[in-house]
Amino acid sequence: MNLTADHATHGTAPAAGAEPVVAFSHVSISFFGPPVLDDVSFTVAPGETRILLGPAGVGKSVLLKLANGLLRPDEGSIRLFGQEISHMKDEKLFPLRARVGMVFQESALFDSLTVRDNVAYQLIGERVPDDVIDARVREALTFVGLADTFGFFPGSLSGGMRRRVAIARALIHGPELVLYDSPTGGLDPITSTTIIELIMKQRDVSRTPSILVTHRLQDAFTLSTHRYDVEKGGMVPLPEGQTDPGTTFMMMESGRLIFDGSVHDLVHSEDPFVKEFLE
Amino acid sequence: MFDKTAKKIVLTVQDYSLFSYRAAQNLFKPPIYWPEFLVQSDVIGFGSASIVLLSGFFTGGVLALQSAATLSEFGATAMTGRFVSLTMIRELGPVLTGIMVSGRNASSMASELGSMVVTEQIDAMRALGVDPMRKLVTPRVCSCVAMLFFLTILANAFGILGGGAVTVLMNHQDANQYFSTAWEALRYPDIIQGLVKPLFSGFIIASIGCFYGMRTTGGTEGVGRSTISAVVTASVLIIFVDFLVTQVMLATFSK
Numbered sequence: 001m002n003l004t005a006d007h008a009t010h011g012t013a014p015a016a017g018a019e020p021v022v023a024f025s026h027v028s029i030s031f032f033g034p035p036v037l038d039d040v041s042f043t044v045a046p047g048e049t050r051i052l053l054g055p056a057g058v059g060k061s062v063l064l065k066l067a068n069g070l071l072r073p074d075e076g077s078i079r080l081f082g083q084e085i086s087h088m089k090d091e092k093l094f095p096l097r098a099r100v101g102m103v104f105q106e107s108a109l110f111d112s113l114t115v116r117d118n119v120a121y122q123l124i125g126e127r128v129p130d131d132v133i134d135a136r137v138r139e140a141l142t143f144v145g146l147a148d149t150f151g152f153f154p155g156s157l158s159g160g161m162r163r164r165v166a167i168a169r170a171l172i173h174g175p176e177l178v179l180y181d182s183p184t185g186g187l188d189p190i191t192s193t194t195i196i197e198l199i200m201k202q203r204d205v206s207r208t209p210s211i212l213v214t215h216r217l218q219d220a221f222t223l224s225t226h227r228y229d230v231e232k233g234g235m236v237p238l239p240e241g242q243t244d245p246g247t248t249f250m251m252m253e254s255g256r257l258i259f260d261g262s263v264h265d266l267v268h269s270e271d272p273f274v275k276e277f278l279e
Numbered sequence: 280m281f282d283k284t285a286k287k288i289v290l291t292v293q294d295y296s297l298f299s300y301r302a303a304q305n306l307f308k309p310p311i312y313w314p315e316f317l318v319q320s321d322v323i324g325f326g327s328a329s330i331v332l333l334s335g336f337f338t339g340g341v342l343a344l345q346s347a348a349t350l351s352e353f354g355a356t357a358m359t360g361r362f363v364s365l366t367m368i369r370e371l372g373p374v375l376t377g378i379m380v381s382g383r384n385a386s387s388m389a390s391e392l393g394s395m396v397v398t399e400q401i402d403a404m405r406a407l408g409v410d411p412m413r414k415l416v417t418p419r420v421c422s423c424v425a426m427l428f429f430l431t432i433l434a435n436a437f438g439i440l441g442g443g444a445v446t447v448l449m450n451h452q453d454a455n456q457y458f459s460t461a462w463e464a465l466r467y468p469d470i471i472q473g474l475v476k477p478l479f480s481g482f483i484i485a486s487i488g489c490f491y492g493m494r495t496t497g498g499t500e501g502v503g504r505s506t507i508s509a510v511v512t513a514s515v516l517i518i519f520v521d522f523l524v525t526q527v528m529l530a531t532f533s534k
Contacts, residue, residue, distance in 0.1 A: 068406060
């Protein structure tokens, strides 16, 4: 697909002027040394998918953990669902976090619980009846194509399967924002494509806003140049030169956000780091 | 160098105090995870019963052997029961149970929670809107306090039985005499002292185990370090607090 062709868009653009789901304003954080994030500002609009690119160790995962209050910034402000969370007490943050789905880099499944109990973790905490839980877990596992792993323990699953279970766990509660931390990291190309297709499905079917951290350009461009076809049950390429308007890009280098814009802007960027990264 | 170490110790004590306060505070505000209390009570209480029972029995036996040898020099072997019961109930029962349970449970808590930290399971729990302090720490602390109380009673009972077995079977003395002197020697202050100590030990074991587990860094090697720190710190603290409680109790009941 030729991304340098005349820029056109396909699908639904994020609502203009609506209050951002996430808003970072001049956020900095450090851990006993130089800043890991330095003066980072960006927003995620309703329905928007933001892909955060950058090499390993530039602070992408830290940014994601700041977005749902797992870490607190040293400076700056972070707003989640319109509420300032940078100094919010943990007690008040828990209900907000329950509205956010998060997929961790290494899946972070509870290894002493079955797949069913992992996926249903929030529902069990809310004392939802067992039969309802079973039905919803089966639905979530079917969504990620793992309906037959219901009673398995995470230890008996492959890396790709664990990642898909983690996606099911993040999505079962109908999140209003999804944070994906390198969901395809360390996976083979076929499994990576399956994971990207799932993320695309969530984006196009539920229009859930998300931040996706990755260092794999191929995954990022696939998300921008494809859409999920419900009837076909898989992803299909957008017409030549068209991109998803709700999928935008950010790039980090040494804790600083050096790019924020569309895929078109990204491929035409004159920034030497961006150019080198794309090459 | 000295400055850095002193600062580190002060900060650790401060963090531990805040951690313990939060663990205790969670008992008074919902949600309280009752099923976790039962699971942990089973793991700590039932799981540790056999080692506590055996160590109590043999400690009582050793006490009887040693004391009989010394008491015989004064022609007072009849006092063996008194010696064993007082020593077990006031001192050895609570301390020994604390040390044994610390070796078994402070280590398991530190390694379990530490592994969860390094594999991001704790972060995942927080991301899912569940407070790990409430879900993991508070139930462990409360269960450990409750179970240590009963385990100490078990250790005391089996210690006196062990002493009785040695006195009757090896020292060929009268069982009635042993058990009646053991019983008559006991006063309420002795029993209260013996039953207050495990409450402190239980709190120390679980709070130290969870504290070191939750602040694990540095991957699997870090889990090992946390486990060692938890067992060492808990064991030393149990003996230190035992000393303090003994002082306070003796001062209180001698008035």
